[in-house]
Amino acid sequence: MVVYEFMPRGSLNYHLFSKDPRRLLPWEKRVKVAVGMARGLSYLHTRETPIIYRDFKSSNILLGQDYTPKISDFGLAKWGPAATDPCVTSHVVGTVGYVAPEYHFKGNLYVKSDVYSFGVVLVEMLTGLRAIDKNRPPEQRDLVEWTKPLLSVRSKLKRIMDTRLEGKYAIKEASKIAVLAVKCLHQEPQFRPSMKEVTETLEQIGAYYKV
Numbered sequence: 001m002v003v004y005e006f007m008p009r010g011s012l013n014y015h016l017f018s019k020d021p022r023r024l025l026p027w028e029k030r031v032k033v034a035v036g037m038a039r040g041l042s043y044l045h046t047r048e049t050p051i052i053y054r055d056f057k058s059s060n061i062l063l064g065q066d067y068t069p070k071i072s073d074f075g076l077a078k079w080g081p082a083a084t085d086p087c088v089t090s091h092v093v094g095t096v097g098y099v100a101p102e103y104h105f106k107g108n109l110y111v112k113s114d115v116y117s118f119g120v121v122l123v124e125m126l127t128g129l130r131a132i133d134k135n136r137p138p139e140q141r142d143l144v145e146w147t148k149p150l151l152s153v154r155s156k157l158k159r160i161m162d163t164r165l166e167g168k169y170a171i172k173e174a175s176k177i178a179v180l181a182v183k184c185l186h187q188e189p190q191f192r193p194s195m196k197e198v199t200e201t202l203e204q205i206g207a208y209y210k211v
Helices: 012-017 027-045 101-106 111-127 143-151 154-160 171-184 195-207
Strands: 061-063 069-071
Touching (some): 012 111, 027 061, 027 069, 027 111, 027 171, 027 195, 111 143, 111 154, 111 171, 111 195, 143 171
Antiparallel strands (some): 061 069
């Protein structure tokens, strides 16, 4: 038997995608969750032997009473490469829409493959939309493919921000998070920031909200 801490707020995806207005996650809480997620993933990546989570997605982020996030379900986690190796080769597992391209197409797993998945979740938090949704128009079904060209342009970002927020967010901070997401979603893992760098950027943004 495995006993886990009870997380009364449930999963992040429940709040992001629920149609119940009582479950709406305000902007300040989204920033807090983003900072906490980054710290957790950075912790895994900076161990003496890094741990690659492999299935980072919004449904695996659980929220405490005060919206402090915890990463759950380590069933697919894997020891990272040795210091002399850039990546490990692995049978592809994970969730479509979140899996980094180098892993999805070649089976090459890097620590920064998790960074890509983190970027996907950031886009979900900005837009309030699922990574993959077959009910959207064909050109919008893949969230990253659709929104990536829009994220770095502030005027275009406003068009894809979660409408349920009703404009109650700071566009300056939202733009910074969007630009960070684009960096995380770079096709080549070596050009993505480390989770330590991601955490530092989000902590600077979070300081504005005292999170």
